[in-house]
Structures are given as structure tokens and as C-alpha cells.
Amino acid sequence: MDTQQNTALTRALAEVPGPLPTSGVIHIAIPHTDRFTIVGNHLAQHPDLSCTAVGIAVRIQSLPQGVEVGIKALAARCREGEKRVAAALRELEAFGYLQRIRDRLPSGRVITRTVFCNQPTALLRPRRPAAPQHPAAPAPHLAPAQAPTPAPAQAPAPAPTPPPPPEPDMPALPPVPPPPLLAAHQAPRFVPLVPPPTAPKPPPAPLPQPDEPTPELDRAATALLSDLRRHAPQLTLSETDIRHLVPGVAAWLERATHPDTVRRTLTTDLPHPLRHPAKLLKHRLTALLPPPLPGAHDLTAPARPRITVTPFQTCDDCDRAFRSPTPGHCRDCREHREHREHRSEDARTAA
Incomplete structure (x- = not known):
């Protein structure tokens, strides 16, 4: 008995334009007339999105506005669990x-809106203002190379009749602007992918100051800074x-701190190119400031507390041993x- 053939599939393959490939997928494109969603190749072929994320995006894009698209709602509609749905989102x-x-609603209540954009890169481009609506103009004549060839079973379509020219006495009316859309149907504003910082940066730490400034310290510090260009020319x-x-x-x-140690700290591992030497030196002097040397009493080991042991008596x-600082009972x-x-005293009192 011969193998049963799918005549519908054979007929569809015969209508595919061009020679069929010997390997790979063969597309049979049947135009949709209802219940379809347009998905861009930037989403369907996204190199960094998982197939689960692409499928969840297509499912969200096909839903009407106002449908809940949270993790639990999507997990109830799909076979994937809540963890995979959350990762895809x-x-x-x-x-x-x-x-x-x-x-924020007019009543003062703050809500969270979930916005899905089918072309995120289009939000980065500036929006063009909508063109004003003009009266219907005659369709332009197509060039012979661009004119569609009518089917042999259909009669040629009649040529469009150009509209009558406007009367010279009647002035042309200005274009009527389109009615404003409701706030719920307006296009969402662009939301940056990188959120702004939630807190301002702290101010830079001030330059350290000596506790007791003296002319000797001032002179030594000035000489050390002036001598840095001999060791690193970029620190002029x-x-x-x-x-x-x-x-x-x-x-x-x-x-x-020894002057050689200060000089080595300020001149080691300099960036190339060094654009702001004074700012770099200020940062190193502030961030790498060593603590003051400890005093002699800080280096002394703490004395152990003495424990007094009460001797046995x-x-x-009864010759029983007990602890007491003095002998006795x-x-x-x-x-x-x-x-x-007490009994003796009670007896004497009674007598």
C-alpha cells in the first residue's frame, strides 16, 4: 500500500516561489486575516535574549491593554514556573x-504601571511631530516598471477620477488638528535603562592639616613638593x-613619616597621561595618610588582674578543711x- 501523501502540503510547496532549498527550513507564508500580532526580528532573533524571554515577550505583546502581566498571572497562562517567568521578565x-x-493618580494614589514597548530602540530617536491632515489628493501614477500586473481573470481597475479644483472665491480651510488622545492611550514616555543615582555623592574628604603647624614643617613640606619634579617630571x-x-x-x-616615604608614595604608579597632578597628589595625601605613631604607654602590655586565693584552714x-583568711572554726x-x-542564755534567764 502506498504511503499517504498530504496533498495540501504538496500544493503549498508547489506555490513557494523559487527553487526549494535542499536543507534548512522552508517557509510557507499564509497571510493572516484576524487574530495576529506583528513581531519584529530584533525581538525574535535577539542574540542575548533566551527563548523563554522571547516567548514571554510575544505573549505579552499579543495581550490587550489592561491585562495583568505579573509573574503569577503569566505563570498561570504559561507552562513555565514563576522562577523562569521572573527571570524572563x-x-x-x-x-x-x-x-x-x-x-500618581489624580486622587493622590501612587501606582506602578507596566509598559511593554515593541521597539525599545525607537524610543531613543526623537519623535517627529504628526503631519497635518490635508484633503484627499489623487493617487500618484505609478511608473510602468512599478505598476502592478492585473490578474488575467480580473478586469482592469478604472482610472481614479481627479477631484474638481477648489473654487477661487472660497478660501482654503486650515487643516483640522486630530483630537487629543486620552491619557490612558498615550504613548509611554521614554524610561532610561540606567536609573539615576538614588543618593548624591558624598563631598571629597578635606586635605589633612597638621595639629601644630610650625615654620620647620612648612619649609620641609614646601621643599619636598618642589623637589618632586626631579623624580617625576610630570609632577611639575x-x-x-x-x-x-x-x-x-x-x-x-x-x-x-620619613620624607623618602612621602616622596615614594606620591611618585609611584602615576597614570599616563597625567592631566591633573595637583588633584592626584591631594587624593593620595588624603586617602593614604598614615596614623600617628603610638606612645610608650600604648605599647606597654596591659597588666593582668591579680586573683586573690583564700587559703585552706x-x-x-572537727578538723574539717575550709577556706578562710584566718584560722578558726x-x-x-x-x-x-x-x-x-543561745540555749545557755535562755537557761540563765529562766533561772
């Missing part, structure tokens, strides 16, 4: 297809820069002696 948000913006400073940086070098020298009555013997003394 993060991918789409990273590449600008999905945006979440906060909006002006007199204004040297006067500004002298307190920072004086703070290093005040903390018993032997009770004079143990606790039981002392209580027994006190009890006997």
Missing part, C-alpha cells in the same frame, strides 16, 4: 522591552598648587556553738 527589563514606572607644580598642598605634606611629616573542733561548728550559747 528581568531579561526583557534589562533590554528595554519591559518597563515599570510609578505614576605651580606655586599656587604647592601652597595648597603644603598642609597635607606637613601632616605626614608631623606623624614621623583546719577547723579546731568551720561554718557548721560556728552555728553549733552559737546555738549552744
Whole structure:
């Protein structure tokens, strides 16, 4: 018995223009008339998006406005779990297809709107103003090379009749602007992919100052800064820069830092090219400032606390060992002696 052939598929393959490829996919493109969504190749063939993210994007793009597209809602519509749906939404948000913006309603309530853009790169280009609507103009005549060839079974379409020219007495009316759209149907504003910083940068740390400035420190710091150009020509400073940086070098020298150590810290690993030598020296003098040397009392080991041990004593009555700084009786013997003394006093009182 012969193998059953799909005649519909054979007929469709016969209508494919051009020779069929020997390998790879063969497209049978049947035009859609209803229930279809246009998806750009920038999304369908995105090199950095996973197939799950592309599928979720197509599913969101096919839904009407106002439908919930959260993680739980999409997981209920798709076979993927909530973790895969959440990962796909993060991918789409990273590449600008999905945006979440906060909006304040007229009542004062703040809500989060989920916006899906089918062409994120188009938001980066400036929007052109809409062209004014003019009266219908006659269709331009196509060139012979561009004119469509009518089907043999159809009659040629009649030539369009040009509209009558306007009367000279009636002035031309200005174009009527299109009616304003509702706020809910306006195109979403461009939301940058990189959010602005949430907090301002802290101010730079001030240049360190010596605790007790002296003329000797000022003179040594000025000489050290002026001598830097001998070791690094790119650190040629002006007199204004040297006067500004002298307190920072004086703070290093005040903390018993050797001048060679200061010079090595300021001249090692310089960037190329060095555009602002004074700013670089200020940063190093501030960020790499060593702590002051500890004093003699700081280097002394702390004394251990002395623990007083109470010695053992032997009770004079029962020879029991007990701890006490002085010899005598143990606790039981002392209580027994006190009890006997109380009884003796009670007996004398009764007599």
C-alpha cells in the first residue's frame, strides 16, 4: 500500500516561489486575516535574549491593554514556573522591552504601571511631530516598471477620477488638528535603562592639616613638593598648587613619616597621561595618610588582674578543711556553738 501523501502540503510547496532549498527550513507564508500580532526580528532573533524571554515577550505583546502581566498571572497562562517567568521578565527589563514606572493618580494614589514597548530602540530617536491632515489628493501614477500586473481573470481597475479644483472665491480651510488622545492611550514616555543615582555623592574628604603647624614643617613640606619634579617630571607644580598642598605634606611629616616615604608614595604608579597632578597628589595625601605613631604607654602590655586565693584552714573542733583568711572554726561548728550559747542564755534567764 502506498504511503499517504498530504496533498495540501504538496500544493503549498508547489506555490513557494523559487527553487526549494535542499536543507534548512522552508517557509510557507499564509497571510493572516484576524487574530495576529506583528513581531519584529530584533525581538525574535535577539542574540542575548533566551527563548523563554522571547516567548514571554510575544505573549505579552499579543495581550490587550489592561491585562495583568505579573509573574503569577503569566505563570498561570504559561507552562513555565514563576522562577523562569521572573527571570524572563528581568531579561526583557534589562533590554528595554519591559518597563515599570510609578505614576500618581489624580486622587493622590501612587501606582506602578507596566509598559511593554515593541521597539525599545525607537524610543531613543526623537519623535517627529504628526503631519497635518490635508484633503484627499489623487493617487500618484505609478511608473510602468512599478505598476502592478492585473490578474488575467480580473478586469482592469478604472482610472481614479481627479477631484474638481477648489473654487477661487472660497478660501482654503486650515487643516483640522486630530483630537487629543486620552491619557490612558498615550504613548509611554521614554524610561532610561540606567536609573539615576538614588543618593548624591558624598563631598571629597578635606586635605589633612597638621595639629601644630610650625615654620620647620612648612619649609620641609614646601621643599619636598618642589623637589618632586626631579623624580617625576610630570609632577611639575605651580606655586599656587604647592601652597595648597603644603598642609597635607606637613601632616605626614608631623606623624614621623620619613620624607623618602612621602616622596615614594606620591611618585609611584602615576597614570599616563597625567592631566591633573595637583588633584592626584591631594587624593593620595588624603586617602593614604598614615596614623600617628603610638606612645610608650600604648605599647606597654596591659597588666593582668591579680586573683586573690583564700587559703585552706583546719577547723579546731572537727578538723574539717575550709577556706578562710584566718584560722578558726568551720561554718557548721560556728552555728553549733552559737546555738549552744543561745540555749545557755535562755537557761540563765529562766533561772
